[in-house]
Amino acid sequence: xxxxxxxEITVGMFVAAGIAALFVLAMKVSNFAEFNDEAGYQVTAxxxxxxxxxxxxxxxxxxxxxxxxSDISLSSETYNAxxxxxxxxxxxxxxNDTAASIYTAGLLGxxxxxxxxxxxxxxxxxxxxxxxxxxxxxxxxxxxxxxFSKAEGDE
Amino acid sequence: xxETIRSLGRWGLGSFERLGRGHLFLFQILAGIPSIVLxxxxxxxxxxxxxxxxxxxILISGLFVGMVLGLQGYNTLVDFxxxxxxxxxxxxxLVRELGPVVSAxxxxxxxxxxxxxxxxxxxxxxxxxxxxxxxxxxxxxxIAPRFLAGLISMPLLAALFSAVGIFGGFLVGHGLxxxxxxxxxxxxxxxTDWYDDVxxxxxxxxxxxxxxxxxxxxxxxxxxxxxxxxxxATTRTVVHSAFAILGLDFILTALMxxxx
Numbered sequence: 001x002x003x004x005x006x007x008e009i010t011v012g013m014f015v016a017a018g019i020a021a022l023f024v025l026a027m028k029v030s031n032f033a034e035f036n037d038e039a040g041y042q043v044t045a046x047x048x049x050x051x052x053x054x055x056x057x058x059x060x061x062x063x064x065x066x067x068x069x070s071d072i073s074l075s076s077e078t079y080n081a082x083x084x085x086x087x088x089x090x091x092x093x094x095x096n097d098t099a100a101s102i103y104t105a106g107l108l109g110x111x112x113x114x115x116x117x118x119x120x121x122x123x124x125x126x127x128x129x130x131x132x133x134x135x136x137x138x139x140x141x142x143x144x145x146x147x148f149s150k151a152e153g154d155e
Numbered sequence: 156x157x158e159t160i161r162s163l164g165r166w167g168l169g170s171f172e173r174l175g176r177g178h179l180f181l182f183q184i185l186a187g188i189p190s191i192v193l194x195x196x197x198x199x200x201x202x203x204x205x206x207x208x209x210x211x212x213i214l215i216s217g218l219f220v221g222m223v224l225g226l227q228g229y230n231t232l233v234d235f236x237x238x239x240x241x242x243x244x245x246x247x248x249l250v251r252e253l254g255p256v257v258s259a260x261x262x263x264x265x266x267x268x269x270x271x272x273x274x275x276x277x278x279x280x281x282x283x284x285x286x287x288x289x290x291x292x293x294x295x296x297x298i299a300p301r302f303l304a305g306l307i308s309m310p311l312l313a314a315l316f317s318a319v320g321i322f323g324g325f326l327v328g329h330g331l332x333x334x335x336x337x338x339x340x341x342x343x344x345x346x347t348d349w350y351d352d353v354x355x356x357x358x359x360x361x362x363x364x365x366x367x368x369x370x371x372x373x374x375x376x377x378x379x380x381x382x383x384x385x386x387x388a389t390t391r392t393v394v395h396s397a398f399a400i401l402g403l404d405f406i407l408t409a410l411m412x413x414x415x
Contacts, residue, residue, distance in 0.1 A: 004196065007203045014207045018311025021318035025353050028340070029246050029321055032349035058345065065345075 040089040041126035045100045050081040051136030053111045059085050061115040066091040095120040099132035177373045187299035197300040205266045206308030217316035221323025229332050241334050242343035245324030250356045254317035256404050259363035263396035267371035271392040274375025275385035302368050309364025355411045367396045
């Protein structure tokens, strides 16, 4: 009887430790905690070119993560990329003339959307559209323009 | 000449027969699982010998694998000035691959071989036939609880392995090599997805637990009832489990992460 009791206790501890490890993986290692903040609001923005932006890329404001990209599609009228941003509900004080630009984290890093706050008193609501956007910098285009301007300058 | 062809045929028929027996055995186990609810103490006892006794091995191995990943990953990443990504490298390699695979290999060596030897010895000392004589189904009484215990233990052990490994990577990365701990954890959290990475790893470990326990129990149940036969069955358990784990890992990885 004693034997089976201590067996049961150690098995209980084992199962608890395994579940605790899964919990650590969920909360500390993965982005599981973010899903609670999912109940935010969505705004869309049209970009000429989104470069290497992906769904789930971060959206930041002054370097602080305020949301993530939830959908990317192509507009059939303007042939621009339509990016849907999910912003966390705790950041509900973003002026509605805020500008969105696509930046790259580090030289080879992933691309993210940076928001620069505007000056309006009205804030973004669910379903609003960001009018001021700046496309991603495509390295080949920049080099092409540089070479072009250099060739012009030589003449 | 004819003799060679005949032995080839015999070998082929024998292999297929074994494969068929293995699957019938699996169906019998699955049919026996509901009856465990009535004998939960059997399951607890098996969870102890299959799961708890493997914990120490898993924890130590996980810690060292994580520490080695931290060292090796740092040496590569520092060339690109990306040592802040060490956390991502450690967490993704552990959660997606090394956690499920290495812990399954260790599990096959530690618990699988013990299961085969135990069942094989039960068979060779005619304990299983004895049970049948008393109208106790050995599949229900002996095999099914062990199978369920393996199936439950494996994902828990893999989760422990990954968690301890990430901690080991953090110890080396932050403590020894001086990677910023904020960047280590925050980059890890940004890049490691709960569904795509962690849950797929858990699914992998459940599949490995299923296959390893099945192979171990079948090898024991099907062993030639001699001491040599039990020894060979134990070896086969470890070898076949390793093949099955690594082969299935490729297939599962291709299904889960193949489309990038």
